[in-house]
Amino acid sequence: MAHSRRQLLRLLGLAGTGLALNTLRPEAAAADGTLTERLSVCRPEGDPLQELLRRNRDFCQAWQAAERSEDPQRRATLLHETWPLHCQVRPDALAAGQRPWASVLCCADSRVAPEWIFACGTGELFEVRSAGNTAFDEGIASLEYAVAELAMPLILVMGHSGCGAVTAALASNPLTPLLEELVAPIRANLKPGADLAQAVRTNAAAAATALPQRSPLLHQAVAEGRLTIQAAYFDIGSGEVSLV
Template identity: 60%
Template sequence: MQIKQAIFDESCHINPQALVQGQRPWAAILSCADARVAPEWIFGLGSGELFQVRVAGNSAFNDGIASLEYAVAVLETPLIVVVGHSGCGAVKAAMGKEPLTPLLEDLVQPIRESLRSGDDLTQAIQGNAQYAARQITQRSNLIAEAKDSGKVRIIPVYFDLNSGLISKL
């Protein structure tokens, strides 16, 4: 309850009327579904500022890439940030041997593709965020062209829950 109160006190400062006109997010985020990595909270932002795609393990799935295409082409969002975070359960699951449901197997497949032999969990999480960032342009001509022409930048980052620091990868 205390956490909820703190978040609302800090982020509910935007006049709702300002949002009715439409969205003009200055960044699009591809992040994990993890409750601890809510983008507005970690970047200290409010409603209307970030276009978000969230899925456990922050992989670049077709639906997510299509959503990012909308952000780049229609909303003219100039920045895509892929956020990997410490202690990511989806990356842990991808590295582990525990049996998963068929749907979870699908979910961890791109994470497994990103793993390099000898990776520890942190290296795997960081490598996965970099892999997801590359997948966006490899699978979307629209975003690849926007990147080449300088209309959008794509930056993978690592959010460390222990220190609260976000570092570029």
Template identity: 40%
Template sequence: MCQACGFPNARHERPLPRRAFMLGAAAALTLADGASAKPARKPAPTPPKPQNVMTPDAALARLMEGNKRYQKGVAKRHDFVAEREALVSGQNPYAAILSCSDSRIAPEYAFDSGRGDLFVVRVAGNFANPDGIASFEYAVEVLKTPLVLVLGHDSCGAVKSTMTSLQDKTTLPGHLPSLVAALTPAVEASAGQPGDKLENAIRENVRLTVDTLRAATPLLSAAVNDKRVKVVGGIYRLKDGAVDLIA
């Protein structure tokens, strides 16, 4: 300010020191960057079993290779001690299996798999009810499992009991009628097919269950359409342990 006239005059003002100017500019830039910067994305965590991250086709091939080893009696040695620590933090199975509850069927053995490899849902007759569908939704959406296998087997007692109940028009005790109701569509759909009636019903049950899971909205159907997951069906042979893919 000019003391003589009372108006500002640049020639009479003290210039801002260079160091102060630079510090102020740096502070302004820092504030501007902070306001516009987006939070950095956290890197995706490493899955417990990285070798289980694969495509649906690769998962199916691995599953069937394991079954071949099982048939030949040359199963791999699985080191559960080494896997234990990795699996404490989570799981990322490469296949989810809907299997019958029959004690003669053990998917982990049949496909020569270790802990954390298979996500298994078991129910007598290997059919898909709402709870089972929810379990597979969890496997596909949360665990990112790329393959779902519906695994039936020959000489299935649940299917045979359903056929007998329908033929004799008898009502089974307890909660067994709900099982009969779930398996009846397969028995009826296979009624006119040539060949062994029980075998036909078992195969039809697997096919219908595969269709149910593929069409289950909104999660499983979307995953199938996006090719993030493949749903297939197979029959386990008690005589030699072979799994035949039929759907």
């Protein structure tokens, strides 16, 4: 592959230290099957993307039920009630390693919390978050780590309704130099006359396309069928995630 595991570890400063998550590599699994099994208790057997969408349907029901309640504590209870359908890896196993089965590149927005939207416990989702969910350098590097070290099979690039970063990209109000840098890749892909929802979808699709273009490691994983990269849109009002 274009970037070997050894190269990645060297880049991460982990080569030769024995600190990499060796128990999670296939060849090491036999040596510590117990930990691997304990880390895998919540891992779905089927397609990770379909599992995320299935769990999102559970979340949607609870989210929409919460909409109908006037009691804030009852609303929280309704959301928590989606969790008994799912599970949680033991904390002592998580202290020894991780085996997430899906990754999400999404916005930093407080309303876009992947664990809730996909009804997942700690240790299930590998998350990269930044305003506007662009394919920024550190985000790509983080996803390279997830694919190379954790055998990540899925990256979901998820935009959302009412995104402030995409709204800023559509407008021409003065921004700080760093914010200008942040919205530049969003602006670069905007189509003239697009409304916010269209722009968010376009931006998510552009970031999903950019990931393998900018990372030989991600490109290789996609080419070998080990990795799926999918764009999606989260509607805050309904709670629904739809594919782009």
